[in-house]
Amino acid sequence: MSRTFSYQGSAAHIVFxxxxxxxxxEWIEKLGCSRALVLSTPHQKADAEGVAARLGPLSAGVFAGAVMHTPVEVTxxxxxxVRRSGADCVVSLxxxxxxxxxxxxAYRTDLPQVVIPTTYAGSEVTSILGQTEGGRKTTVKDARILPEVVIYDAALTTGLPVGLSVTSGLNxxxxxxxxxxxxxxxxxxxLMAVEGLRAFQSALPAIVATPGDLAVRADGLYGAWLCGTxxxxxxMALHHKICHTLGGTFDTPHAETHAIMLxxxxxFNAVAVPELLAPVAEIFGGSVGGGLWDFAKSIGAPMALQHLGLTEADLDRASQIAVENPYWNPRPIDKRSIRELLQHAWEGNRPT
Ligand code: NAD
Structure with a gap:
């Protein structure tokens, strides 16, 4: 095993x-701020208003207009x-x-961010921002984007529907x-990746069985923090490239796409790096792909791309796009092998 590496710990403060x-x-004050604009989707507006009410004079109001893929018009x-309210930080719930x-x-203003995550997507611990303008998705990485404080509170995740919990966890x-x-x-x-996989291997079936159980919800958030970090x-490599292609070009839902493709x-990649993916086989039992597929099926995940509205003809175009400007991948890719992989995912076949 090679001992050549570089490592930098994250500057983010994690509160669990x-x-x-x-x-x-308290965290808003520690950041030297005094007026927080609380952000949410329309669906979580009532929860955001609850957070704002608890903040009292530290609240600059609520903006409950967040939607998927961060369209520039919404920003x-x-x-x-932000300008009108004089906000000097944001709280994203x-x-x-x-x-x-x-x-x-934050990318535009460098305002500090406190994030209270309520899914397992992991965006809160990355300095990556994906945004869309005129239907085109672009990604930027910048130190200003990394949230300063992340508060993982299981009490706010018991309402995450079981189906979304499953797909978000697989994501x-x-x-x-x-x-x-x-x-x-x-x-x-x-180490964090293996621990994150273990956390979800135990948390997701428990969340499906008892979604209101705070201890298993905390295990899910623990996995989210590890995997997001x-x-x-x-x-990232082929998996993320394919999911970005399907989501970006065919508008397939984010978490479901990841769940089906995983x-x-x-x-596909286990063939090239079996020793590196051995922990996956060990945690999920059996083969890497087969073990993950059995696990996903056992917790009621969506299993086939055809159920996301994709047609077989779309797969031709998707495999073409996925091999253009490819991300580095441990196994060489070509259009034919990606087309075949997509066909299996479309049909929902169990990989060996
Ligand atoms: P989401 O944030 O769109 O949430 C899906 C729906 O679930 C929303 O309506 C939301 O309000 C609701 N919801 C969330 N938590 C809830 C809860 N606890 N109870 C009830 N309802 C709840 O979905 P997501 O999968 O978390 O995020 C997907 C987006 O995040 C995509 O745009 C993706 O590109 C992005 N993402 C970015 C990064 C990054 O590092 N930049 C990483 C992962 C995901």
């Missing part, structure tokens, strides 16, 4: 524990509210969509799976 979202005000509308809006504001696991073979992996990222630390991309 049930009820800790109540301490958001501009939120920027107007929600999943990757709300966190994305907070990051987009997070895909970050960990690709981190295991990343070119720039380091001993810490690999490795996403923010090392480079066993297939893992199986």
């Amino acid at each position: 524990g049930e009820g800790r979202s109540q301490t958001a005000g 501009e509308a939120a920027m107007e509210v 929600g999943g990757g969509s709300t966190t994305g809006l907070g990051k987009a504001i 997070a696991m895909a970050h960990a799976m690709e981190a295991l073979y990343a070119q720039d992996r380091n001993p810490i990222s690999s 490795v996403l923010g630390t090392v480079g 066993p297939h991309t893992a199986s």
